Amino acid sequence: MAVPAAASVRDANRYRPSEVTGLVDLLDRQVRERPDARALVVTGERVHLSYRGLRSLADDVAARLAGAGLRPGDAVGLIGANTAEFVVGLLGAARAGLVVAPLDPALPEIQLSARLLALGARAVLLDPAVAGVVALPVPAWPLRVDVSRAGTAAVVLEPGFCEVSQGGGAAGELSDRDALVLFTAGTTDRAKMVPLTHANVAASLRNICATYELGPGDATVAVMPFFHGHGLFAALLASLASGGCVLLPERGRFSAGTFWDDMRAVGATWFTAVPAIHEILLDRSEREYPGPQAPPLKFVRSCSAPLNTATQRALERTFGAPLLSAYGMTESSHQATSEPLPQRGALRQGSVGRPTGVEVRVVDRGGRSCPAGVEGEVWVQGPTVARGYLADGDESARTFVDGWLRTGDLGALDEDGYLSLTGRIKNLINRGGEKISPEHVEDILAGCPGVAEAAVFAVPDGVYGQRVGAAVVVREGDGVGREEILRYCRDRLAAFEVPDRLELVAALPYTAKGGLDRKAVQARYAP
Structure with a gap:
């Protein structure tokens, strides 16, 4: 107290x-x-x-x-x-x-x-x-x-x-x-x-x-x-x-x-x-x-x-x-x-x-607040928010709007003000017009028994524009295979979200901050 x-x-x-x-x-x-x-x-x-x-x-x-x-x-x-x-x-x-x-x-x-x-x-x-x-x-x-x-x-x-x-x-x-x-x-x-x-x-x-x-x-x-x-x-x-x-x-x-x-x-x-x-x-x-x-x-x-x-x-x-x-x-x-x-x-x-200690909004593409439970971009305002970027007026104008920080993250607020994140706008995979959050697919993959880590990325495709790819690290000794992982996904994801390409890998690349290095994942596994 x-x-x-x-x-x-x-x-x-x-x-x-x-x-x-x-x-x-x-x-x-x-x-x-x-x-x-x-x-x-x-x-x-x-x-x-x-x-x-x-x-x-x-x-x-x-x-x-x-x-x-x-x-x-x-x-x-x-x-x-x-x-x-x-x-x-x-x-x-x-x-x-x-x-x-x-x-x-x-x-x-x-x-x-x-x-x-x-x-x-x-x-x-x-x-x-x-x-x-x-x-x-x-x-x-x-x-x-x-x-x-x-x-x-x-x-x-x-x-x-x-x-x-x-x-x-x-x-x-x-x-x-x-x-x-x-x-x-x-x-x-x-x-x-x-x-x-x-x-x-x-x-x-x-x-x-x-x-x-x-x-x-x-x-x-x-x-x-x-x-x-x-x-x-x-x-x-x-x-x-x-x-x-x-x-x-x-x-x-x-x-x-x-x-x-x-x-x-x-x-x-x-x-x-x-x-x-x-x-x-x-x-x-x-x-x-x-x-x-x-x-x-x-x-x-x-x-x-x-x-x-x-x-x-x-x-x-x-x-x-x-x-x-x-x-x-x-x-x-x-x-x-x-x-x-x-x-x-x-x-x-x-x-x-x-x-x-800050105010959080979830807004649609027009900048209007979304109702509870509806996905949009997360905006933050308060005494912790920076004034902008140094030496980058254009990016500051895009990111900081009337005191609000446009985070670029997708999420939704519930009736009690709890925020759930669903992905990054720039990470979305566009599969024939269907927008897919890599983070959502990763969360499902991570719940599969035997899966230690997962990274989801866009695979270029001549028909759909992009398809869903995944690199998965399995726990040693668990013996889980590619088909078992895909079967798990089919039971829990929409058909268009299920990875079209799934590779079992020894390890995933991470940034110094400790987050998944998506650029490295894309370069290594998408071609």
């Missing part, structure tokens, strides 16, 4: 609304009230770093960046995995008034360079694992955080001096009101740049913390990468804003082999991941899930891609906790809807829950 923000610190385990106004003051309340509480658990030795220690490191970085000639509103890149260096670099740059653009360290050098130039970044902070590996077109400053087993920590950062910028890139559109620039998911240098203000960030964190009633008694393991909104907002920033603790896995990346040891080490009460990772944990649970020795979970969260109901039920049985599906986009500062905690509302399997 929510309690006033002025509640006693003795009620530390009770939920209290977040007070943050952006990245700058993210740690201030905790340093004021609980300075020695653990904020992060880092390194292979799982050393605890306190809120006071974390803010001290961030302030040290802020001072050095300001001394290097960077000024409030300047853009800087940040390249790293889920490490202490990433967290300290992010918060230090924010406390210096800079606008931070996190970048995927796995991107090719040419794409990293293209994004930094398109943004007009004045410098980039690098995790030590990245430093020396890439050559970039802006000053690149390695940042290292040395943490002792006693919990003492120090920053190693020696930035050169940045001359006054002559402009260039999209940075001229930024100001010190901006906190982040996130790049939309994409495998090319044409990914769109989304500016998010401190107000956007604060609204998102308030909504996430309130939805799950996060507080100082909560802890999680960082599963999703911080250079995307899912891991950044839901796991890292919401935990710090609410006074919780985040364990950063060794080498800064999710490992199924150490996941449950990490969960026990931090006393995790929840975690969030994409369906692909939930599937991995479920497949390995018979030999790796610690059962009664696992930390008791309040809930498990799934976001960033559709989760089929069969997997959801299996996860709940295995982990003994409700699995809450959520929905969001980079342009909405991550979360827009979520299933509520069981004590706060009904769970509707197959839905992504109710709006969380």
Whole structure:
């Protein structure tokens, strides 16, 4: 139950609304009230770093960046995995008034360079694992955080001096009101740049913390990468804003082999991941899930891609906790809807829950609101929605209309305001005039006994224009075959939705964000 923000610190385990106004003051309340509480658990030795220690490191970085000639509103890149260096670099740059653009360290050098130039970044902070590996077109400053087993920590950062910028890139559109620039998911240098203000960030964190009633008694393991909104907002920033603790896995990346040891080490009460990772944990649970020795979970969260109901039920049985599906986009500062905690509302399997601090509409092609249960495009409006894209006025005009974000997702709202997603407009397969949602067919395929994963794609056809293709991964040892899968589909899909081509494959390609890489699927299996 929510309690006033002025509640006693003795009620530390009770939920209290977040007070943050952006990245700058993210740690201030905790340093004021609980300075020695653990904020992060880092390194292979799982050393605890306190809120006071974390803010001290961030302030040290802020001072050095300001001394290097960077000024409030300047853009800087940040390249790293889920490490202490990433967290300290992010918060230090924010406390210096800079606008931070996190970048995927796995991107090719040419794409990293293209994004930094398109943004007009004045410098980039690098995790030590990245430093020396890439050559970039802006000053690149390695940042290292040395943490002792006693919990003492120090920053190693020696930035050169940045001359006054002559402009260039999209940075001229930024100001010190901006906190982040996130790049939309994409495998090319044409990914769109989304500016998010401190107000956007604060609204998102308030909504996430309130939805799950996060507080100082909560802890999680960082599963999703911080250079995307899912891991950044839901796991890292919401935990710090609410006074919780985040364990950063060794080498800064999710490992199924150490996941449950990490969960026990931090006393995790929840975690969030994409369906692909939930599937991995479920497949390995018979030999790796610690059962009664696992930390008791309040809930498990799934976001960033559709989760089929069969997997959801299996996860709940295995982990003994409700699995809450959520929905969001980079342009909405991550979360827009979520299933509520069981004590706060009904769970509707197959839905992504109710709006969380924003307004959601489902509209027809004319922009008119659809009745309950009728499919249309999902639109979102509220304090978390970005103002547009940087350096792309045409796309901004198409996507942001009178304060509404046109998500490009198809869905329907029920009478109680729960949203069910049915696909992406641009993914629809047109088979002789019949519009087919790949996501719907994938959901049916995933429910077939023995099927682990499925990807549905359009196959060019001279008669119908397009036909339905599917690539399916089957679970080892289950022995399910192509004809059995197709028979299962025929019993549950319209005739025009049943795959005309079905291939059994060893694995499917995924993006760094953890979603199905549909472009790679199309290129690999459609020809």
